[in-house]
Amino acid sequence: MPSIAILGSGFGLYGYLPALASDSSVEFVLPLRSRASLAARAELAPYVRKIHWAADERAALQAATTVVMALRPEAQASWLRYCLELDTLQTLLLEKPLAPAPGLAQELASGLRASGKTWRIGYLFRFMDWAAQLREHVAGLTDRSTAHVDIRWEFLAHHYRHNVSTWKTDPARGGGALHFYGIHLVALLAEAGYDTVVSSRGGAGNGDAATWVARFRGPALPDCTVAVDSKAASSRFSVVQRSSGNATPVVELADPFEEAQAVAGLDRRVSALAMHCMTATDGQAAYGWYDVAIDLWRQAEGKSRHPAQTISGEH
Numbered sequence: 001m002p003s004i005a006i007l008g009s010g011f012g013l014y015g016y017l018p019a020l021a022s023d024s025s026v027e028f029v030l031p032l033r034s035r036a037s038l039a040a041r042a043e044l045a046p047y048v049r050k051i052h053w054a055a056d057e058r059a060a061l062q063a064a065t066t067v068v069m070a071l072r073p074e075a076q077a078s079w080l081r082y083c084l085e086l087d088t089l090q091t092l093l094l095e096k097p098l099a100p101a102p103g104l105a106q107e108l109a110s111g112l113r114a115s116g117k118t119w120r121i122g123y124l125f126r127f128m129d130w131a132a133q134l135r136e137h138v139a140g141l142t143d144r145s146t147a148h149v150d151i152r153w154e155f156l157a158h159h160y161r162h163n164v165s166t167w168k169t170d171p172a173r174g175g176g177a178l179h180f181y182g183i184h185l186v187a188l189l190a191e192a193g194y195d196t197v198v199s200s201r202g203g204a205g206n207g208d209a210a211t212w213v214a215r216f217r218g219p220a221l222p223d224c225t226v227a228v229d230s231k232a233a234s235s236r237f238s239v240v241q242r243s244s245g246n247a248t249p250v251v252e253l254a255d256p257f258e259e260a261q262a263v264a265g266l267d268r269r270v271s272a273l274a275m276h277c278m279t280a281t282d283g284q285a286a287y288g289w290y291d292v293a294i295d296l297w298r299q300a301e302g303k304s305r306h307p308a309q310t311i312s313g314e315h
Contacts, residue, residue: 007079153236155255
């Protein structure tokens with residue numbers, strides 16, 4: 001019977017646990033430290049019978065064939081090294097960003113590929129209907145040389161709304177508008193074929209970590225500008241195509257997960273997360289665009305730290 005260890009008492013429990021529990025053959029092994037967090041969430045009560053308790057994280061990992069890591073980036077990077085040493089662990093479901101910085105993320109990705117294990121990173125936007133709509137729209141543009149796509153994501157993050165001190169505001173720890181939020185869009189563009197960051201500012205260590213704006217380019221693709229503001233007064237997620245002075249709305253939502261429906265009091269991202277977890281059975285150890293996403297992240301961070309670094313042809 002498959003046994004899944006879950007490290008992390010937040011999204012690991014209210015996100016991954018119900019997303020994976022629909023498979024009746026699955027059982028979970030959790031470290032005892034997660035018991036209080038589980039008991040505090042009434043919507044998770046139906047899953048308690050599928051859980052076995054281990055003394056600590058190491059014991060849980062040693063008893064499992066799959067691991068979910070929903071941890072701070074620095075903690076994930078540390079536990080990931082240990083997981084690579086366990087032959088019994090065959091599948092790793094990891095959160096984004098993979099590590100606090102793109103250099104370490106690339107190092108870990110290389111280790112994961114060399115291990116032969118199956119691994120996935122929790123980029124969920126690709127499972128949204130609007131993402132498919134965006135891909136179809138970009139592919140259908142007849143004159144990509146003059147077209148430009150603008151993606152804008154504005155919201156007030158929980159930690160800003162409630163004045164909470166957290167690593168999510170610190171780019172050095174994997175937080176900030178680029179590392180923690182924008183990375184979702186970076187991955188989406190990497191999968192679509194974008195491979196170059198023309199310019200980038202904010203979100204990465206210099207200036208305002210709450211906002212990030214970058215311009216991307218890819219072969220036979222329209223240039224794409226991404227703007228993320230995690231400290232905005234209101235919520236909005238939009239995709240607009242601009243060409244010859246005209247602006248055509250492609251997507252207009254309150255937020256990227258507006259289309260998702262919450263079921264039985266669960267987090268509304270659970271359905272997308274379930275689809276994401278299912279990809280671990282598609283026969284691929286990992287996706288090639290993961291490396292492209294990390295490289296785009298590296299480029300964006302570098303240009304944010306050194307704004308003068310742009311490529312010729314920017315306009």
